[in-house]
Amino acid sequence: MGFNSVCFLLFFTAVVVAVNLDITTAQIPGFVSLDCGGQSNFTDELGLNWTPDNQIIYGITSNISVTNETRQQYQTVRYFPADNRKYCYTFGIKTRTRYLIRATFLYGNFDNNNVYPKFDISMGPTRWATIVISDANTIESQELIFLASSETVSICLSNATTGQPFISTLELRPFNGSIYLTPFENQFFLSVSVRINFGAENEDPVRFPDDPFDRIWESDLVKKANYLVDVAAGTDRVSTDLPIDIGKDEQPPQKVMQTAVVGRNGNLTYRMNLDGFPGPGWAYTYFAEIEDLGPTKTRKFRLVLPGDPEVSKAVVNIQENAQGTHRLYEPGYPNITLPFVLSFKFGKTSDSSEGPLVNAIEISKYLKISDGSLDGEVAANLVSGYKLLDWAQEGGDPCLPVAWSWLECNLDREPKIISIKLSGKNLTGSIPSDLTKLNGLEQLWLDGNALTGPIPDFSGFPNLKIIHLENNQLSGDIPSSLGDLPNLSQLYLQNNMLTGEVPSSLLNKNLVSNYTGNTNLRSGSSGGRRNRNIFIGLGVGAAALFLGFITSCLLLRQRKKYPKTEPKNAMPVMNNAANEAAQSFTLSELRSATKNFEKKVGSGGFGTVYYGKLHDGKEIAVKLLENSNVYQGKKEFANEVTLLSRIHHRNLVQFLGFCQEEGKDILVYEFMHNGTLKEHLYGPLARERGIKWLKRLEVAEESAKGIEYLHTGCVPSIIHRDLKTSNILLDKNMRAKVSDFGLSKLAVDGTSHVSSIVRGTLGYLDPEYYISNRLTDKSDIYSFGVILLELISGQEAISNVSFGVNCRNIVQWAKMHIENGDIQGIIDPALGNEYDIQSMWKIAEKALMCVQPHGNMRPTMSEVIKEIQDAISIERGVVAAAREHSSDEMSRHSMLQMGSLDLGANDQDLSIDESFARPGPR
């Protein structure tokens, strides 16, 4: 089974693992450099002392080898199973100190699988980032700046959606004094987005020992997608050897400040992607005058951010602000809302003789700190009593982002522990008193241990339903307060050393219980034998009732837990064959409906399509299949038709029936009034019918949902094999539906590919499939990527004229432009300026992922949908904001977020038709 977030979510009985690592004191006090998967201590060429993570008892180490990466810490990784657990590294830290923590990931194809991993990392209960590997030889890096509020910090890996979670290094760097203090540091971490050294000497970053805190100042010469593009003409690189007065040592290091760029023509412009944005963030610029201006020249400039006129009011005059040359001036915005694609400009003022100069910038996103579960502290105390046992070494928060293996939490924003299952874990001593502080507890399983002492007082547990204490060595009386627990329904105390009598409060309760095997326990004095029999009878009856109750509860819980996801893969779409026979039309009926096949409305690989109207006025599309060798026999045709009749989705063209007479094979579909997407994008009608960017995104979303349904909602899943803009049809309301599905071969359940004759359409054809003849759903993803590129560019997939010499293919052409950061070069001129560049970038980047040469590097349809939905909410937000003439950035973004919530919660994504396919009540 491939990617399946549904299973992930539904069976979230998480298991967590951790290790405690002693802080090693390298020559820089407090620096920790952990070489994950490494074997030995070593000092690198920067002078940093690395230690292996070999104290961690989980995960597997692996050697990797990446060209040009010779640093020892990148020769190994540690990876973890792709299960529902979290895997944590826990560090001891100093409270009230600010730290930089950096996690890096170099995939290096450690598993010889070339499946690029995707997983989450969290810091304690706070989800930090999703790590998406998109190149085996590129290091992914995440940095966070935080104020330590407790004595440990845990970094956890979890939620693998593809591949196996892994890690290369973890670095912890303490700061001095008040550096990076923000007014919000108790509620927000700073997630570092960019830290740029302008005018850098070469592509190497500046870091330790030049930067005493080992921040990484990336060179502005580094080439990557949409990083520092759109550089204004006349941008010069300048540098100095003179020392720079950077004040306290917390500022950018001297080496960074000694280089800069200058806009000789009056402007410095840049554009780049800000990972993690849009949202509120922290942005600082660092200036030092390093040119000799002399007395007659002046340098004054303003920062210009499109859409943020306030920012442009402040004028920078470095010499004046810094009170001299070669001195640092560092204006910034501690709280500014920035977009995902940031374009900025420094423009000289009209009275300035010189153009602007900038040495460095630093931008971080505010990341909301999760308060964690309410029982976090109690749980930490509880496990601290069992330090050496595996289950007690799971680090991080007990509930977030994933709960420890042996407990369950409720779904509140600040969750509470509701179930503890420590059966057979070799627990000794008395029942930990900390347990009695977990007042949300509903189930307690401590059976099969060697616990001694009395049963504690659980009277503060209004929710406690199930108690398993059997097979221990508990002694003393059974507390009568157990009988007062209003919800208690199961109590297992057998095989202990309990004494006294079973309290009458328990005997009178409707309860499943077992007290046997406690030799000195009497069953209760009040009623004698007869009463006891009644009690057992009642108990058994109640047990049956109760079992029924738990089962339905569990179902309810699962539903409730993840209301937005449907267990699609579990949907037996192909059941009930008998009920779903396709409607059979007679040829004469269709002849009359189509006026003897008079009006041709389309033709495709499978046949010609005619317009028709049934007696009841219903408009239909009648597809007269070519008598090619697609449908060789009656049986195959019948199979196909039966299949088609069972696929219902609002984004798939509805199949109405079939006709097989006089050697003709005919399929009948609903009629789609607005034709194909292709006609709307180019061709004679495109100009008048031209569709706007938002509409294109909606079309993309709708058709993607149709395809996703074929891939994941049907059993066996269906690979379309011939996705293209002429197979995406638009109905009366311009809603997109995918057509011609199911005419290709079905994917066989359980195998990942189906070998068959290569078919498809030039320009949309997955090159991997073409070469290997191995068909997977990733071939459809490729074709869909091409469709996304067509939506962006309004260009046909294959063209002799549009893409220049030696390039006939939209993929090569678009890839070249997008990777150079030149997205403008491919945007359909018909869109004018009516689009948001951020949403455009999102789609362009996803489209490139879809057309990766290897299927396993391509995203799944649901990932693509997510990105399209994000782009739509950006676009809708922009449209709405423009409508309201609102200049309040913050409110605009909160509105954006609401927009995407609305999308996510849209339960109506599934059509009513589909309900038949869901499993019925058992």
Ligand SMILES: *[C@@H]1O[C@H](CO)[C@@H](O)[C@H](O)[C@H]1NC(C)=O
């Ligand atoms: C590695 O370094 C740590 C701390 O610096 C030390 O405790 C440990 O003994 C060293 N291990 C080896 C194998 O030298």
Ligand SMILES: *[C@@H]1O[C@H](CO)[C@@H](O)[C@H](O)[C@H]1NC(C)=O
């Ligand atoms: C590796 O380094 C060599 C020489 O520095 C360079 O020519 C080559 O492009 C590099 N290869 C990669 C994959 O970075």
Ligand SMILES: *[C@@H]1O[C@H](CO)[C@@H](O)[C@H](O)[C@H]1NC(C)=O
């Ligand atoms: C796991 O990752 C997927 C994909 O990145 C995401 O949609 C989902 O919300 C994550 N689940 C949890 C519990 O964080």
Ligand SMILES: *[C@@H]1O[C@H](CO)[C@@H](O)[C@H](O)[C@H]1NC(C)=O
């Ligand atoms: C700087 O940018 C502004 C606005 O984009 C433009 O009007 C001006 O001509 C530019 N100046 C130069 C010298 O290019």
Ligand SMILES: *[C@@H]1O[C@H](CO)[C@@H](O)[C@H](O)[C@H]1NC(C)=O
């Ligand atoms: C930032 O500013 C906005 C309003 O401009 C405010 O709502 C928000 O709470 C501030 N703080 C953070 C950390 O975003």
Ligand SMILES: *[C@@H]1O[C@H](CO)[C@@H](O)[C@H](O)[C@H]1NC(C)=O
């Ligand atoms: C319990 O202890 C026994 C004996 O020491 C050991 O063999 C067993 O693996 C332990 N079980 C667990 C779950 O730790």
Ligand SMILES: *[C@@H]1O[C@H](CO)[C@@H](O)[C@H](O)[C@H]1NC(C)=O
């Ligand atoms: C009670 O526990 C004992 C010992 O485990 C078992 O043999 C017996 O069947 C149980 N009785 C009931 C009613 O469940």
